[in-house]
Amino acid sequence: MSHKINILAISGSTRKNSSNGNLIKAIAMLTTAIFTIEIFEGIDMLPHFNPDLDYGQVEENAQVAEFRRKISAADAILICTPEYALGVPGTLKNAIDWTVSTMNFSQKPVALITASTAGTRGHQSLLGTLLIIESKITKDTEVLISSIQTKVNSDLEITDQETLGLINKLINSLIEMVKGNVPVETLLPAPLL
Ligand SMILES: Cc1cc2nc3c(=O)[nH]c(=O)nc-3n(C[C@H](O)[C@H](O)[C@H](O)COP(=O)(O)O)c2cc1C
Numbered sequence: 001m002s003h004k005i006n007i008l009a010i011s012g013s014t015r016k017n018s019s020n021g022n023l024i025k026a027i028a029m030l031t032t033a034i035f036t037i038e039i040f041e042g043i044d045m046l047p048h049f050n051p052d053l054d055y056g057q058v059e060e061n062a063q064v065a066e067f068r069r070k071i072s073a074a075d076a077i078l079i080c081t082p083e084y085a086l087g088v089p090g091t092l093k094n095a096i097d098w099t100v101s102t103m104n105f106s107q108k109p110v111a112l113i114t115a116s117t118a119g120t121r122g123h124q125s126l127l128g129t130l131l132i133i134e135s136k137i138t139k140d141t142e143v144l145i146s147s148i149q150t151k152v153n154s155d156l157e158i159t160d161q162e163t164l165g166l167i168n169k170l171i172n173s174l175i176e177m178v179k180g181n182v183p184v185e186t187l188l189p190a191p192l193l
Pocket residue numbers: 013014015017018019020021081082083084085086087115116117118119148149
């Protein structure tokens with residue numbers, strides 16, 4: 001692949017000094033030679049999801065259309081998110097709900113990082129959501145990073161060596177997935193409804 005891989009990155013935290021936002025920027029700095037990373041800034045500008053307003057029923061909302069288009073156009077998606085109250089932050093889940101009917105995540109290589117104080121339940125929940133909408137994820141493109149506050153700093157450095165190792169593995173696995181080098185049997189299966 002001669003061109004750089006286009007990644008759309010989404011932070012589940014819209015906070016200004018977000019660790020997840022910093023982690024996305026740290027990953028962007030580690031991968032400048034391979035990835036072009038666009039951070040989607042507008043998840044908190046999307047309307048509240050309502051099936052009555054969904055695709056085909058009324059004119060598509062402009063922000064929703066842009067979100068859907070950018071997901072479809074990207075070679076891969078990188079999601080970094082905290083856990084809120086043992087679940088997925090509502091703003092992020094709302095954004096993803098807008099893509100269910102239009103299937104923008106279907107067959108899309110996805111890297112999911114939950115970077116939080118703890119994060120286990122939010123991570124499992126979001127992983128299930130992404131798999132049921134047919135995202136391509138392997139065990140190496142999903143990572144849970146607990147105690148994130150001590151592992152990435154405001155200079156955009158990943159200061160914990162184990163975390164850096166997991167992130168490098170995730171980056172390499174995502175590259176292989178985009179290149180089509182990942183065997184189908186290593187893709188994580190969708191959960192049962
Ligand atoms: C409303 C709210 C709920 C939270 N609930 C959890 C939680 O259930 N589990 C957890 O690990 N951290 C929880 N946290 C702490 C976040 O993990 C922590 O603030 C994290 O740094 C947020 O990510 P950010 O720095 O990218 O904004 C919560 C934080 C907020 C603001």
